[in-house]
Amino acid sequence: MFFEGSEKKVEVVTASAAGSLRELGREYWSGVVATANAEILTTLSNDDCDAYLLSESSLFVWKDRFLMLTCGTTTLIDAFLHFLDSINEDHLLFASYQRKNEYMSHLQVTSWEEDIERLKARIPGKAFRLGNMDSHHNYIFHMDRPYAPAMDDKTSELLMYHIKGESAEYLRSEKQTIEGIRKLLRLDEILPGFALSDWLFEPFGYSLNAIKGDRYATFHITPQEDSSYVSFETNLDVQDNHVLEKLLEALKPGSWDLIGFNSPAPLRENGEFSSMTECQLSLKCGYDMSFNHYQHKAHCKVEAEELV
Amino acid sequence: MFFEGSEKKVEVVTASAAGSLRELGREYWSGVVATANAEILTTLSNDDCDAYLLSESSLFVWKDRFLMLTCGTTTLIDAFLHFLDSINEDHLLFASYQRKNEYMSHLQVTSWEEDIERLKARIPGKAFRLGNMDSHHNYIFHMDRPYAPAMDDKTSELLMYHIKGESAEYLRSEKQTIEGIRKLLRLDEILPGFALSDWLFEPFGYSLNAIKGDRYATFHITPQEDSSYVSFETNLDVQDNHVLEKLLEALKPGSWDLIGFNSPAPLRENGEFSSMTECQLSLKCGYDMSFNHYQHKAHCKVEAEELV
Numbered sequence: 001m002f003f004e005g006s007e008k009k010v011e012v013v014t015a016s017a018a019g020s021l022r023e024l025g026r027e028y029w030s031g032v033v034a035t036a037n038a039e040i041l042t043t044l045s046n047d048d049c050d051a052y053l054l055s056e057s058s059l060f061v062w063k064d065r066f067l068m069l070t071c072g073t074t075t076l077i078d079a080f081l082h083f084l085d086s087i088n089e090d091h092l093l094f095a096s097y098q099r100k101n102e103y104m105s106h107l108q109v110t111s112w113e114e115d116i117e118r119l120k121a122r123i124p125g126k127a128f129r130l131g132n133m134d135s136h137h138n139y140i141f142h143m144d145r146p147y148a149p150a151m152d153d154k155t156s157e158l159l160m161y162h163i164k165g166e167s168a169e170y171l172r173s174e175k176q177t178i179e180g181i182r183k184l185l186r187l188d189e190i191l192p193g194f195a196l197s198d199w200l201f202e203p204f205g206y207s208l209n210a211i212k213g214d215r216y217a218t219f220h221i222t223p224q225e226d227s228s229y230v231s232f233e234t235n236l237d238v239q240d241n242h243v244l245e246k247l248l249e250a251l252k253p254g255s256w257d258l259i260g261f262n263s264p265a266p267l268r269e270n271g272e273f274s275s276m277t278e279c280q281l282s283l284k285c286g287y288d289m290s291f292n293h294y295q296h297k298a299h300c301k302v303e304a305e306e307l308v
Numbered sequence: 309m310f311f312e313g314s315e316k317k318v319e320v321v322t323a324s325a326a327g328s329l330r331e332l333g334r335e336y337w338s339g340v341v342a343t344a345n346a347e348i349l350t351t352l353s354n355d356d357c358d359a360y361l362l363s364e365s366s367l368f369v370w371k372d373r374f375l376m377l378t379c380g381t382t383t384l385i386d387a388f389l390h391f392l393d394s395i396n397e398d399h400l401l402f403a404s405y406q407r408k409n410e411y412m413s414h415l416q417v418t419s420w421e422e423d424i425e426r427l428k429a430r431i432p433g434k435a436f437r438l439g440n441m442d443s444h445h446n447y448i449f450h451m452d453r454p455y456a457p458a459m460d461d462k463t464s465e466l467l468m469y470h471i472k473g474e475s476a477e478y479l480r481s482e483k484q485t486i487e488g489i490r491k492l493l494r495l496d497e498i499l500p501g502f503a504l505s506d507w508l509f510e511p512f513g514y515s516l517n518a519i520k521g522d523r524y525a526t527f528h529i530t531p532q533e534d535s536s537y538v539s540f541e542t543n544l545d546v547q548d549n550h551v552l553e554k555l556l557e558a559l560k561p562g563s564w565d566l567i568g569f570n571s572p573a574p575l576r577e578n579g580e581f582s583s584m585t586e587c588q589l590s591l592k593c594g595y596d597m598s599f600n601h602y603q604h605k606a607h608c609k610v611e612a613e614e615l616v
Contacts (some may be wrong), residue, residue: 103441106414116615127615133411133535134469135443135563139615161442227441255443274582276603281612289612295584304589304597307424307435307447 003205004107005222005229006159007057007069008076009098012083013147018091020063022050028086033059036070036079044197044209049216051209053197058209058218064093069233071220073108077115084122094285095123095143100159100257101136103227112139130279130291136257138291140283147286154263156238158247160230162254162299163223171223172204181206181221184250190243191217226305239266254299261287272297311513312415313530313537314467315365315377316384317406320391321455326399328371330358336394341367344378344387352505352517357524359517361505366517366526372401377541379528381416385423392430402593403431403451408467408565409444411535420447438587438599444565446599448591455594462571464546466555468538470562470607471531479531480512489514489529492558498551499525499544534613547574562607569595580605 014021030040033054042053052059057069066083070076080097097119099112116127124144131137163171167184170176178200182188187196191210194217198208206221217234230251238244244267248256255276258265269275277293322329338348341362350361360367365377374391378384388405405427407420424435432452439445471479475492478484486508490496495504499518502525506516514529525542538559546552552575556564563584566573577583585601 101442104413106416106419108414111414129613129615130610132470132562132610134409162440254440275608276584277610278608279610279612291612300583300586302438302440302585302587304587304599305437307437 001224002104002227003072003222003224004102004104005071005220005227005231006100006102007071007220007231008074009067009069009096010076010080010083011065011067011094011096012092013065013094014087015091015093016064018064018087021061021066022063024061026050026052029059029061032068032079032083035082036068036074036076038070038074041199041207042197042209044195044211046195046211046213048214049211051197051211051216051218053199053207053209057207057220060209060211060216060218062214067216069218069220069231071222075109077110077118081118081122089123092123092143092145094145094147094149095125096285097141099139101131101138103229116141126284128281128283130281130289131277131293135277136255136293137277138257138259140289142283142285145285149262149286153235153261154237155233155235155261156244156263157257157259158232158238158244159257159259160232160247160251160253161228161256163228163230163251164254165252167251168223168228171206171221172225174203176200176204176206178206182208185219186246186250190241190246238263253296255293255295258290258292258294260290263290265290265292267292267294269294309532310412310535311380311530311532312410312412313379313528313535313539314408314410315379315528315539316382317375317377317404318384318388318391319373319375319402319404320400321373321402322395323399323401324372326372326395329369329374330371332369334358334360337367337369340376340387340391343390344376344382344384346378346382349507349515350505350517352503352519354503354519354521356522357519359505359519359524359526361507361515361517365515365528368517368519368524368526370522375524377526377528377539379530383417385418385426389426389430397431400431400451400453402453402455402457403433404593405449407447409439409446411537424449434592436589436591438589438597439585439601443585444563444601445585446565446567448597450591450593453593457570457594461543461569462545463541463543463567463569464552464571465565465567466540466546466552467565467567468540468555468559468561469536469564471536471538471559472562473560475559476531476536479514479529480533482511484508484512484514486514490516493527494554494558498549498554546571561604563601563603566598566600566602568598571598573598573600575600575602577602 194210208219210217502518516527
């Protein structure tokens, strides 16, 4: 029942000379997605964005930007290289590729090092690891080119591990429904007015894309006991509306990571959880990146796991 | 400069009907070691034990017991299976195989799952993971046969990560000497009266075997910045003599694990470090196993690492 929920991520910003990325059309993006061994399940569009829900995570396409996340054993690096084949490199304003620590990295098709070797052969870039190798960490590669992000270009990623309590039990149960999960995640409070597109997998697992104007949010839930993982990513300001606190309260993770791009980490250590890793880096491509790993204090008592 | 210091470990106890394991001789054990892709560097013997220092870690052979540790990308599982080929299974009183989280598990020749599949095809056994998959943890396989360890059969493993400060700098420097390292580890205090055999690797790295009667201790130091690791293992009672406290003071690890077999974990959380994982398990082969992972509070501030 093991499934690697942790996502790889690509983000690209293009110059107007490249034309609209949305106009490349669903067939083009479907081909990009297929290169990573995933497929498009649903499409949600508004004036600004096409949001594709994938069999493994999500793709968001704006006129001048796209963002793709894939989990499991998908090969996002292949999709990224495939995209690079179809664009004039001079039209790239910004490009980044991220991977994080996986539960079982040896089951992945390629390693971070292999991915970066292939990327560096194609575009000039820099690569970093934020966080220690033997604990939670995030790898990032970015194109080595100056870029000036807009004021409202802020990204927050909340990655939750070892979810516990009633919500976790519900998400692993047969009785779960899309309506029930939307309620559990308090979507009406944290994403008011967003258009939603979601999917319930068999026997469990849930994905959601949400858009409103040029704002987006996405959830991916891998509830499997022992390797549970829930990711939330958005370009909303997460300091509004106590979004992070609400999600931590709803899902009760044993540990979690908060990654920000031009978005400060507003969670401060308190009596309930400890800050395990704090790492910040000003990337030359214009983003201040932060990586913070937290652990709930009650999470230290662990039962031994009998293996098959 | 990356080197995987973290060891795999085999321990076997045999019945008297199997004859003396020491009498199998150096040539036999040299063959076992070669199967794991290691070689014997030094031999130290007393009335009870032959202690072999290996190119990757250590082998201790008593009349009715052996213990082998290997690090790097050695294939200890092959050595274990090679040994099993040469013994009547009925003569095995106890057998265990351990692996822990590695810094870069995808660089290993085999995974834990593959090792266990091969072992289970040979001897009946049970397998467990102590600690969460996404944090420090220890895997153990043991033969499924009741065994009654002697009263003084206690093992403690102290595995230290991210060593810091003067000692760490010394261990990474060109000026280090065997005498200097022995002093740094305070061997005269923690291993009084032990016979020692040690080895300084080029450009750095250090291994030590120590024996006194049927007691043993072994150190392996991989000082490489960013992936530093120091292991200490012994069948001494580590509550005598404040051994653990002395080593933590000397090496200043950012985090460490303490694994005990019929040996309680005497380190309790204090103002300086936090207990991150606590896991205990009564193995049906007669040992109470404990796994404890600790982190120093100052270790949470981490610099981003630029990767080549």
